[in-house]
Amino acid sequence: MRAIAAALLLSAAVLAAKPAPRQVNDTAVMAASFPQTLAEFGFFTDDAGTRPAAGVTPYRLQTPLWSDGAEKSRYLYVPRGKQARAQGDGLLDLPVGSALIKHFAFAGKLIETRVLLHRADGWVALPYVWDAGQTGAKLALAGRRIDLVTPAGQAISYGVPNKNQCKDCHNLAGITMPIGPKAYNLSAQWLGSFAKAGRLDKVPQVSRRIPLWEDRASAPVAAAARGYLDANCAHCHNPQGAASNSGLYLGWLEQDPLALGMNKRPVAAGRGAGSHEFDIVPGDPDSSILVYRFTSTEGGVAMPELGRESRDREAEPVIRAWIAGMR
Amino acid sequence: MRMPITIIAAASALALAAPLHAKTIDVAAGEGAQTRLQEALILAEPGDTVQLGAGRFLLTDGLSLDVNGVTLRGAGMDASVLDFTGQKGAGEGLLVTSDEVTLRDFAVENTRGDGIKSKGADNVVYYRIRVTWTGGPKETNGAYGIYPVSSTGVLVDGCKVSGASDAGIYVGQSKAITVRYNYVEQSVAGIEIENSRDALVTGNLVTRNTGGILVFDLPNLPVMGGGNTRIADNLVIANDTPNFAPKGNIVAGVPRGTGVMIMANELIDVTGNTLVANPTGQVMVVAYPKPFTDKTYNPLPRGVWIVNNTYVGGGDDPQLPGGDQLKAAFGGALPPVLWDGLGEAPLASGGDDARALSLNLPAQGAGAELARPAPLTLARAMPQIVPVAPGASVPRPPKPGAPSALDARARP
Structure with missing residues (x-):
C-alpha cells in the first residue's frame, strides 16, 4: 500500500517547493515518505518550533498523559478547506491531511516532537529529536535514549519511542489511530472556538467532562x-x-x-x-x-x-x- | 485481530505478492545495534528477511516488528544472541504485532519482562528460538519466554526456554496452535495453553519446572471457552522446581511437582505422554478454584481423556494439604491421576491411566478442608457415538494444531 501511495504522490512530491516552508507543507504530511526533519512539514514559522503556522491550532487536554514531567505543547492541523467532525463524547474525527503535533520539553528546552499524520492509507506516527542548539529536530525512527533531569530533580534515561512503539499506544484493533483529542478531555471553550473558526463541524455534546x-x-x-x-x-x-x-x-x-x-x-x-x-x-x-x-x-x-x-x-x-x- | 476483512485480504495479498521483490537486510552485532536493528525492523517490507549476524547484540530497549510477512532470522540459537541484560524500558524483549511473521535461529537473554511477545499476530512461527534467563529460576526474571496471544495460527517449534517466572511457552486467547519439539526447563510452568482452542502440544521435553504442561481456562477475559486441545507424546519429567512465581499469578497456585494440569476447559486429550517422577501429581484435572462472577464462564473440566500414557514414579512427595497422610494411605505414592472431583470425571484407557485419587470436593470454590479424598478407577474412554441422520455430515471439532502452511517456515 505504501508503494502505491508513493507512486500516486510522486508527481506531487516533485512539484513541491524545497526551501523551508513557512506554511504547512501538505505534501510532506501526505506523501508516503518519512521526512527527515520536522521543519519539512512547516508546522511552525520559526526554526525553534514556537510559532504555529496558519491552520495549526494549539490545544490542551483537561488531564494529560504524564511523561516524566515533560512540559508538552500540543497542536492540531486541519488542512485548508477541510473540517474536523465531532463524534459525541469521543475522538474528534480528523480528515485525511490532518496532523497532530506534540512538543516535549524539559526545563524549557525541547527534547522531542512527535507527529501523527493522517495519510490516505491511515495514520502514521513519527518521532523527531531536537538538536542541542534548538535549531531543528531530526527523525529518530528507532527511538533514542537521552539522559536528562526531570522537573522533580531526578536524573533519568529518557526514552524517545521508536516508530513502532508509537503504535503500541496509538493502536486500535491493530490500526494506528490518534489517542486524542477526545471531546470529553477538551474544554467546552476550546471546542466552541474551534467550531466557531469553522475547523470543527459542530460543538459536540459532552455528557461528562474530565476535570482539569x-x-x-x-x-x-x-x-x-x-x-x-x-x-x-x-x-x-x-x-x-x-x-x-x-x-x-x-x-x-x-x-x-x-x-x-x-x-x-x-x-x-x-x-x-x-x-x-x-x-x-x-x-x-x-x-x-x-x-x-x-x-x-x-x-x-x-x-x-x-x-x-x-x-x-x-x-x-x-x-x-x-x-x-x-x- | 479484529481488522476488517478487506484489510486482512489486502494484507494477505501483500504478504503473498511480496516475495517477488523480497530482500535481505543484514544487521551485524556491535556498536549501535539497538538503532540499526530497530530501524531494519521498521523499514523491512513484506517478504523481507532481517538477517542477524553471529554475535551478541547488546540492547537497551525493547524491539518491535509491525510489518506483515517479515522473517527475523539469526545464525543459530546459540550464535546470534539478543542480550537484554542492560534493558531499561518496555515490557518485553521483542514485540510482534503483524501477521505472517517468522522468528527463527536466534536467542533472547535476560529481558526485564517477557522474552518475545506476539499479539494479534496471525500465523506466527517461532522456530529454533532460545529464550534464557541466565541466572536460573528467580522471581525477578521475566514472566513468559515465548508469548503469542490473541492470534489465530501459532507454531512454536524446536525452541528452548529456561528460567521464566511464569510460563516458558505461553499461548493465550488464541486458536489453531501447535507447540512441538521444544525444551522448557526451570520455569514455573513449562508450557501453558490458556483460554485457547484447537491446540496441539506434542513431542516436547518439559523438565525441572514447577509444573510441566498446563491447560487453563480463566474467567473475565475477552476470549474464553478453552478446549479441543491435544497433549500428545510429550516427555514430562521431574518437574520439581519450587514455585517461584509472584503470588498474584494464577500459576503461583500450581503445586511443585505437577506433570500435566488441566483446569476448566472442554475436550482435552492427554495421550501417549511419558510422565516421570513428577512428585505431586503426574496428571491433574481440576476446576477453577477461585470465586468468579462471570456468568459466561464454565469453571469445570469436561471431556478429559487420559489415554495410553506411560508413568514412572511420581506422586511420592505431594505438595497438597494433607499430602503426607494421603501418601501414607496410598502406600507411599499417590496414583498417577489426581482429580478434584468437580466437573466430569476424566475417562481413561485403563491400566495406570485409570488409577486416580479424587478429592471429592463438594462444589466449585470449596477449600481443601472440605475434601474427602478417595481412590477412584476412571471409567473407560470409548469413542462417542453421535446419532446422525442418513446423509448428514458428522459434526466434528477442527483437528487441533496450526495450519499446515506454517510448516514450510519451520524447516532447517
Whole structure:
C-alpha cells in the first residue's frame, strides 16, 4: 500500500517547493515518505518550533498523559478547506491531511516532537529529536535514549519511542489511530472556538467532562483519578488496545467495576502482580496491583510500560485516595 | 485481530505478492545495534528477511516488528544472541504485532519482562528460538519466554526456554496452535495453553519446572471457552522446581511437582505422554478454584481423556494439604491421576491411566478442608457415538494444531 501511495504522490512530491516552508507543507504530511526533519512539514514559522503556522491550532487536554514531567505543547492541523467532525463524547474525527503535533520539553528546552499524520492509507506516527542548539529536530525512527533531569530533580534515561512503539499506544484493533483529542478531555471553550473558526463541524455534546488536572484537589476524587487513568492508561487498556487481552479497561466511559479492576485477578501480569492478587482491592491501595505497578520504575513491572522512567508523585496520592475511598 | 476483512485480504495479498521483490537486510552485532536493528525492523517490507549476524547484540530497549510477512532470522540459537541484560524500558524483549511473521535461529537473554511477545499476530512461527534467563529460576526474571496471544495460527517449534517466572511457552486467547519439539526447563510452568482452542502440544521435553504442561481456562477475559486441545507424546519429567512465581499469578497456585494440569476447559486429550517422577501429581484435572462472577464462564473440566500414557514414579512427595497422610494411605505414592472431583470425571484407557485419587470436593470454590479424598478407577474412554441422520455430515471439532502452511517456515 505504501508503494502505491508513493507512486500516486510522486508527481506531487516533485512539484513541491524545497526551501523551508513557512506554511504547512501538505505534501510532506501526505506523501508516503518519512521526512527527515520536522521543519519539512512547516508546522511552525520559526526554526525553534514556537510559532504555529496558519491552520495549526494549539490545544490542551483537561488531564494529560504524564511523561516524566515533560512540559508538552500540543497542536492540531486541519488542512485548508477541510473540517474536523465531532463524534459525541469521543475522538474528534480528523480528515485525511490532518496532523497532530506534540512538543516535549524539559526545563524549557525541547527534547522531542512527535507527529501523527493522517495519510490516505491511515495514520502514521513519527518521532523527531531536537538538536542541542534548538535549531531543528531530526527523525529518530528507532527511538533514542537521552539522559536528562526531570522537573522533580531526578536524573533519568529518557526514552524517545521508536516508530513502532508509537503504535503500541496509538493502536486500535491493530490500526494506528490518534489517542486524542477526545471531546470529553477538551474544554467546552476550546471546542466552541474551534467550531466557531469553522475547523470543527459542530460543538459536540459532552455528557461528562474530565476535570482539569490542576483542579484535582477540588474535583471529586473519582473523577480526577478516572480522568488520569483515561489519559495515562486507557490507550492500551481498552477492549481494542494493546492490553485488550488483560481484560482491564480504564477508559473514562467504562462502567463495569470488574473491567475497571475492582476485585479482578491479573491475567498475564507475570511478576508485575508482585505479591498481590487483585488489580484493585477496594479500600486498600497498598494491596492493589494497579498502585504497585504505577509506583514502580522497574522494567517488567512499571506501568505504563513506555514513557515513564520516574514516579508521578502528584498523581499517586489521587489514585491512592480514589482506591482508599472505595467500599 | 479484529481488522476488517478487506484489510486482512489486502494484507494477505501483500504478504503473498511480496516475495517477488523480497530482500535481505543484514544487521551485524556491535556498536549501535539497538538503532540499526530497530530501524531494519521498521523499514523491512513484506517478504523481507532481517538477517542477524553471529554475535551478541547488546540492547537497551525493547524491539518491535509491525510489518506483515517479515522473517527475523539469526545464525543459530546459540550464535546470534539478543542480550537484554542492560534493558531499561518496555515490557518485553521483542514485540510482534503483524501477521505472517517468522522468528527463527536466534536467542533472547535476560529481558526485564517477557522474552518475545506476539499479539494479534496471525500465523506466527517461532522456530529454533532460545529464550534464557541466565541466572536460573528467580522471581525477578521475566514472566513468559515465548508469548503469542490473541492470534489465530501459532507454531512454536524446536525452541528452548529456561528460567521464566511464569510460563516458558505461553499461548493465550488464541486458536489453531501447535507447540512441538521444544525444551522448557526451570520455569514455573513449562508450557501453558490458556483460554485457547484447537491446540496441539506434542513431542516436547518439559523438565525441572514447577509444573510441566498446563491447560487453563480463566474467567473475565475477552476470549474464553478453552478446549479441543491435544497433549500428545510429550516427555514430562521431574518437574520439581519450587514455585517461584509472584503470588498474584494464577500459576503461583500450581503445586511443585505437577506433570500435566488441566483446569476448566472442554475436550482435552492427554495421550501417549511419558510422565516421570513428577512428585505431586503426574496428571491433574481440576476446576477453577477461585470465586468468579462471570456468568459466561464454565469453571469445570469436561471431556478429559487420559489415554495410553506411560508413568514412572511420581506422586511420592505431594505438595497438597494433607499430602503426607494421603501418601501414607496410598502406600507411599499417590496414583498417577489426581482429580478434584468437580466437573466430569476424566475417562481413561485403563491400566495406570485409570488409577486416580479424587478429592471429592463438594462444589466449585470449596477449600481443601472440605475434601474427602478417595481412590477412584476412571471409567473407560470409548469413542462417542453421535446419532446422525442418513446423509448428514458428522459434526466434528477442527483437528487441533496450526495450519499446515506454517510448516514450510519451520524447516532447517
